[in-house]
Amino acid sequence: MHDKFSESRLWDSFKSGDKDAFKAIYYKYYMLLYKYGVKTSADEDLAEDCLQDLFLKLWKNRENLGEVASLKSYLYRAYIRMLFEAIKKSRRVINLAELNHPLEESSIEESMIQNQDQQESSQHLHQALKHLTKRQRQVMLLHYFEGLSYKQIAEILPIKYQAIRNCVHEGIKVLRKNIASRSG
Structure with missing residues (x-):
C-alpha cells in the first residue's frame, strides 16, 4: 500500500506522462471506484462508462492537474461528479438498496x-x-x-x-x- 509520499510521487510521475504511473493509479483504484459506481447507480454499464471517461479525462488533462492531498479522495470526488451528472442526464433512478446476502445450504x-x-x-x-x-x-x-x-x-x-x-x-x-x- 502506498503511503502519502509515494502517492504524491506517483501522481507527479503520472502528470509528467509516465504511463506506468497511470497504470498503477488505474489498477489501484479502478475496482474500488467501480463498485461504488454500481452501488450508486445500479447500472454496471453507466458506472463503467463514467469510470472510463474519468481515466481518459485524467490522462488527457494530466499536465493541467494540480497537486492532490489524497489521491483516493480526489478520484472519488471526480468520479462522484461524473456519475451524478451522467445519472441526471439519463434520468435514471438511483438504487442504493440492492443487498445480496449469500444463502446458506437449505431446502x-x-x-x-x-x-x-x-x-x-x-x-x-x-x-x-x-x-x-x-x-x-x-x-x-x-x-x-x-x-x-x-x-x-x-x-x-x-x-x-x-x-x-x-x-x-x-x-x-x-x-x-x-x-x-x-x-x-
Whole structure:
C-alpha cells in the first residue's frame, strides 16, 4: 500500500506522462471506484462508462492537474461528479438498496422464504432511502456501503465533519422510522 509520499510521487510521475504511473493509479483504484459506481447507480454499464471517461479525462488533462492531498479522495470526488451528472442526464433512478446476502445450504422452500424475506427487507430499505435527502443518501452510502470514515467523507464531499455526523444520525432516524412503519 502506498503511503502519502509515494502517492504524491506517483501522481507527479503520472502528470509528467509516465504511463506506468497511470497504470498503477488505474489498477489501484479502478475496482474500488467501480463498485461504488454500481452501488450508486445500479447500472454496471453507466458506472463503467463514467469510470472510463474519468481515466481518459485524467490522462488527457494530466499536465493541467494540480497537486492532490489524497489521491483516493480526489478520484472519488471526480468520479462522484461524473456519475451524478451522467445519472441526471439519463434520468435514471438511483438504487442504493440492492443487498445480496449469500444463502446458506437449505431446502428449496427455506431458500424461497429467505429470498422473499430479503426482497421484502430490500424493498423496505429502498422505500425508506427515498425519504432521505440527496446529501443523506450520499453520506450513508459512503459510510455504510463503502466503509469510509467521517473524515474520509469530509475529504470527498464538500461537507464539514460535524455535518456528516449529523447526516448519518438524522439518516438513521429517518430509516428506522420508515422501516418500522412499513414492517409493523
